[in-house]
Amino acid sequence: MNELDAMARLTAGADMHTTHSDPDRLVRSLRLIDGPMGVTGELLDERDVSLLAPSGIALAATWNRETVRAVGELLGEQAAARDVDVLLGPNLNLSRSPAGGRNFEHFGEDPYLAGTLGAAWITGVQSKGVAACAKHLVCNDTEAGRHGYDVQVDEQTLHEVYLAPFAAAARAGVWAMMAAYNKVNGRHCAEHSKLLTRILRDRWDWDGVVMSDWFGTHSTVGSLAAGLDLEMPGPARHLGPAAAAAVRAGDASATALKRSVDRLALLSHRTSGRTSRERPDAAARRLLHEAAADSFVLLKNDGAVLPLPGDTSVAVIGPNAADPAYQGGTFARIALSPEARPPLAALRETLGPRVVAHEPGAPSDPRVPSLLPLAPRATDSPDQPGFTVTYHRVDSDGAVTQPLATDTRATGTLVWFTELPGIGTLADLPAGSGGLVRVSCLLTPETDGTYDFHFAGTGDVRLSIDGREVGRGGSRALPADVMGALLRGDVTRVSVELAAGRQVRVDFEMHFDGGGRAQGIQFGGRPAVPSDLAERAVRAARAADTAIVFAGVTPDSSLESQDRDALALPTAQTDLIEHVCAANPRTVVVVNAPFAVDMPWADRAAAVLLSWFPGQEYGPALADVLTGALEPGGRLPITLAREDRDHAVTSTAPSADGRLAYSEGVLVGYRHFDTLRRTPRFCFGHGLGYADVRWRAAHLHADPTGRRLAHVGVTLGCEPGQGGKEVVQVYVAPLTETGEPEPGRPEQQLAGFAAVHIAPGEERRVDIPLDIRDLSVWDTRAGGWRPRTGRWEIRLARSSRDVFHRFRVYVDQEGRLRTGPTG
Structure with a gap:
């Protein structure tokens, strides 16, 4: 070469x-x-x-x-x-x-x-x-x-x-x-x-x-x-x-x-x-445990309902207690350890008999529900849980080979890039030929009734029960965005009557054409949802001292190539929260969602905690936070609006000619809310803890080394009792010569922050450096950054809306910071 x-x-x-x-x-x-x-x-x-x-x-x-x-x-x-x-x-x-x-x-x-x-x-x-x-x-x-x-x-x-x-x-x-x-x-x-x-x-x-x-x-x-x-x-x-x-x-x-x-x-x-030395598993899990707790945002805590008192009885309610969303549904999803404990299991371990009830209250609403709770068994090895997967070639005349490879899997999402076991490389399949993947399992229903089966794929998918075809779906069309198509393909749902104790064989078969970059199939199922879930949950809430509602989304709410079409939780969950709050004034709502969601019920809940997609240690970390063993350390990195229309950008759809205009300019997120004087439900930077941290003296001084423009900060003091975390935030606001917000610029923007852990009775001075870049703007005509001369206000704050102290300063033509009469 x-x-x-x-x-x-x-x-x-x-x-x-x-x-x-x-x-x-x-x-x-x-x-x-x-x-x-x-x-x-x-x-x-x-x-x-x-x-x-x-x-x-x-x-x-x-x-x-x-x-x-x-x-x-x-x-x-x-x-x-x-x-x-x-x-x-x-x-x-x-x-x-x-x-x-x-x-x-x-x-x-x-x-x-x-x-x-x-x-x-x-x-x-x-x-x-x-x-x-x-x-x-x-x-x-x-x-x-x-x-x-x-x-x-x-x-x-x-x-x-x-x-x-x-x-x-x-x-x-x-x-x-x-x-x-x-x-x-x-x-x-x-x-x-x-x-x-x-x-x-x-x-x-x-x-x-x-x-x-x-x-x-x-x-x-x-x-x-x-x-x-x-x-x-x-x-x-x-x-x-x-x-x-x-x-x-x-x-x-x-x-x-x-x-x-x-x-x-x-x-x-x-x-x-690079080195291949890994820390012990226990140490890795502890770090992820602490990181998850550090991310949980306590949005409100009326009456100090959290942490849970040591003698309180608890009703655990909601679909995300036993079936949480640890991560999103993209191709970067991680195979989760089977040892991961959901919140329900972790709370039962931590609280023991104080957990007096668990009721889902509302159905989980995944795009394709998992079959695993129905205890499927592999057809080629009935003692083994999971699904038997066989791979076949299909010639141009439609003849199907005997299995060329066999595997046992324990997931309802199967994806293959470029090649499949036994079948070989997709691009090398002869013209007019293709492949077939058959996923089979044995099910023994526990109850009589209707069972809903869901499936989707990048080929033609057929569902058979005991050898009888009961539904078809999927599509052989592979669009250019194959990565997204594998995740967001149309789902077919088929309802089948099954009898308790009678074993059935379930087969999902996908026929696909050769070529392409990838193939995939998703399948699942569950019993029909009982009609009295909410009523049972409300009864449990009334009988307990405290009700904890675990609401939220499923992993497939967050996908590649697809945006959300609504910001609300599923209606059944919203109704559940309202009913439980009415039944028990000491209701805590834990929202397991990684984005802004509507919370019209927030004023009626005693406490609201946002837990995001928190990783594998979600359950144990949340149990520690709810009981006070760890601080809820998070602060909002986004703004939660009162109304959807209050956001700067509500539609993500490009125009008919493919253009996506960023017409809001620099007014993104809280900058939009602050500049347009819109009141959010919970503002950027907001979050509560358990410690009583007092903000005392604020300070601003020039950097004697000359390497930074200035340092701004505050002295914090933690009252006796419980230590915790504080996040000191610095925002900078450009002002006119008359002291008004500068037209055409954000009302304020974040320029520094520091997360501080403080012990009971401790006093700490926090210093946050500022650079001239923090007080600069992009000059389009010059094609570079330039200091924005004139008046500024530097704000020390707990959040974008909770300002502790304001310093008026002036940036001169040399880019130096001045205070005093001219500041």
């Missing part, structure tokens, strides 16, 4: 998860695995168990750099132990709209918070010799139409809001970034030379690798010229050999190709020193 071909070969992946090697250029084959909640398995196999950390939004709710860095270190350790070179995370897009399908991965709605905590996660991962890959550059903030929409955004908004977290990642030294699927101002991000070269490489002086999102390239010349280094996955489509051909034809630059190879060699070198 000549030099040009050898270099070009490195610019495209070898397969779904690895790159090519070239010993002559000191480039190793790199293994790239999805994150960011953990280290996923390459095959999305439920048997490939990994640690499951709190989601990005949960980590953002900690407002704690140390916690987030520690979680990053833990995931870096596990990645290194599994020979992973690049962990695909963090997701540094922003929660521009509460409807965003992947908001659970984001670090909230504020660019400063997202960038600061994203950088902490990156630093933790990379301290173990594993590259973090910040994604998705840029403006892939919602999912609907992500492959085609064209974000229209002005330069000031782009730099001050959406690029800011990526700039923080670059300053933190992230080793890789991923270009988004979408376009920005007319160009695909993977072909956007302004983003990938003029901003990343020239302005930010960043030397890392830029890779495409999976199947996210569109051309050869445009990608190379823009500065894309690596096309994923393999085999090559637009780079690799096509890049060499473009250079030979004079259409692409050999210099640009050489630069990409040099950056890939640098990434290979940086990840060559």
